Amino acid sequence: MSALPKLDYIFHPESVAIVGASDGVGSMGSMFLKPFLTQGFKGPVYLVHKKKTEVMGMKCYPSLKDIPGPVDYVIVAISAFNTPDLMKECVEKGVKVCTFFSAGFSESGSEEGIKLEHKIVEIAKTNGVRIVGPNSMGIYCPSSGLYLSSGLSSRTGHLGIVCQSGGNAIYLSRISEMRGVAISKAVSYGNGCDINESDLLEYFAEDRETKVIVVYIEGIKDGKRFFSALKKAADSKPTIILKGGKTEIGAATAASHTGALSGSTNSWNAIIKQAGAIQVNDLDELIDVSLAFLYISPPKGRRVSIMGVGGGVSVLSADSLLSSNLSLPPLSDEVKKKLQRRRHNPGYIYTNPIDTLDLFKGMDEFRNTIEVLAQWDEIDILIPHLAYDIMGIDPEIWIDSGLTRNIVNVMVDCIKRIKKPVAIVLHYASLPKTYQAFSEELRICCEGGIAVFLSMEAAGNALDKFIGYHEMRS
Numbered sequence: 001m002s003a004l005p006k007l008d009y010i011f012h013p014e015s016v017a018i019v020g021a022s023d024g025v026g027s028m029g030s031m032f033l034k035p036f037l038t039q040g041f042k043g044p045v046y047l048v049h050k051k052k053t054e055v056m057g058m059k060c061y062p063s064l065k066d067i068p069g070p071v072d073y074v075i076v077a078i079s080a081f082n083t084p085d086l087m088k089e090c091v092e093k094g095v096k097v098c099t100f101f102s103a104g105f106s107e108s109g110s111e112e113g114i115k116l117e118h119k120i121v122e123i124a125k126t127n128g129v130r131i132v133g134p135n136s137m138g139i140y141c142p143s144s145g146l147y148l149s150s151g152l153s154s155r156t157g158h159l160g161i162v163c164q165s166g167g168n169a170i171y172l173s174r175i176s177e178m179r180g181v182a183i184s185k186a187v188s189y190g191n192g193c194d195i196n197e198s199d200l201l202e203y204f205a206e207d208r209e210t211k212v213i214v215v216y217i218e219g220i221k222d223g224k225r226f227f228s229a230l231k232k233a234a235d236s237k238p239t240i241i242l243k244g245g246k247t248e249i250g251a252a253t254a255a256s257h258t259g260a261l262s263g264s265t266n267s268w269n270a271i272i273k274q275a276g277a278i279q280v281n282d283l284d285e286l287i288d289v290s291l292a293f294l295y296i297s298p299p300k301g302r303r304v305s306i307m308g309v310g311g312g313v314s315v316l317s318a319d320s321l322l323s324s325n326l327s328l329p330p331l332s333d334e335v336k337k338k339l340q341r342r343r344h345n346p347g348y349i350y351t352n353p354i355d356t357l358d359l360f361k362g363m364d365e366f367r368n369t370i371e372v373l374a375q376w377d378e379i380d381i382l383i384p385h386l387a388y389d390i391m392g393i394d395p396e397i398w399i400d401s402g403l404t405r406n407i408v409n410v411m412v413d414c415i416k417r418i419k420k421p422v423a424i425v426l427h428y429a430s431l432p433k434t435y436q437a438f439s440e441e442l443r444i445c446c447e448g449g450i451a452v453f454l455s456m457e458a459a460g461n462a463l464d465k466f467i468g469y470h471e472m473r474s
Helices: 028-038 080-093 111-127 166-178 197-206 223-236 248-258 265-275 283-295 311-323 333-340 357-361 364-374 403-417 432-447 456-473
Strands: 016-019 045-048 058-061 073-076 097-100 130-132 138-140 159-163 183-188 212-217 239-243 278-280 304-308 381-387 424-427
Touching: 016 028, 028 045, 073 080, 080 097, 080 111, 111 130, 159 166, 159 197, 166 183, 166 212, 166 283, 197 212, 197 223, 212 283, 223 239, 223 265, 239 265, 239 283, 265 278, 278 283, 278 456, 283 456, 304 311, 304 364, 311 381, 311 456, 333 364, 364 381, 364 403, 381 403, 381 456, 403 424, 403 432, 424 432, 424 456
Parallel strands: 016 045, 016 073, 045 058, 073 097, 097 130, 159 183, 159 212, 212 239, 239 278, 304 381, 381 424
Antiparallel strands: 138 183
């Protein structure tokens, strides 16, 4: 067995201290503490506060040196001004890694903030302590019980997240779980004064738990090293990257957010393309594309068949997929005969897309349609879709009768048994009742390990990038 990546220890501390722990409503010290109390960490968790003796029923120590046991990992939630002294305590205590939530360093643009950052880095590097941040949310590793915030899953999966923004890291971690994707590890690295984007890309390239890497980045420290690290990651596994600060205003915001130097859009596009990474345009697209890699087997080509309810939605679905460089071959005579064999329905449109109106008469024809299309050699991907409110049907018929639940159950059952690549689209839920059904049925699909997209545009875009990646590598 090969050795673990050199940064692996930062994800698996045996003990944690939260400096600046607090029980104040909305305080960062409280936000970091709650997951340790509610979601579990196997080792000891110590709290440090100069004035408090107890927080949330837990004892507080006045300083790190007063803690009786060893401390591997320190979460720093105190003012930037006090951090150099804290770093000295970390060195004395033998701390291995510190996450600095504290802001007011280089991202502030002030001379004082820049000097403070240089000072803590100097102390850390001289004494072998690693820093995540400053201005970061730190590390999420469900297998070891480290969390960026409350509300994150304890499931361990295969998606690795490298994220310069703390808020974006939390959103990606939460939305991934909602979409059925569990995280291996996620890091919000903020200013990246020590552990930066290149370190993390090199780590995730070698991490055995991670199968797909997603990256949100605003700027880089070392262009040459970043390209090398990105190429290493992209060569080892699908690496999907979102660049923040591509516009003039966005770049200025990035500089004040994390102190990042963004670089020109053309340069970024060239770097990402040459490295073999996949570029996307927003956070949700990061998850859409990762879903394709985690849950869809590589198709042989770009030929797609769509099936669902609604003539107008079928038209728009066709437009969306064709705009994403996919093709919709017309149904062959053989496929039409198989579809028409059991029941010929005047409302059933035998084209591609297929409008399956007669599902209101039972699930047999719906199931039959999926099975026939799954055996059709002239398509490479099948996309069943369910448009919740597009028909204008009374929700008491559409939802309360269990019709949408039956449709989704049939989709999941069929997809588990067929070999053809499949993506489901659940979309157009607008009423409270239908949105609730949509949420529950999304969960059913996700628990079945099926890629579900929330619009046909999102499905087409993700499939275009997914197929393009495999075309490039072949």
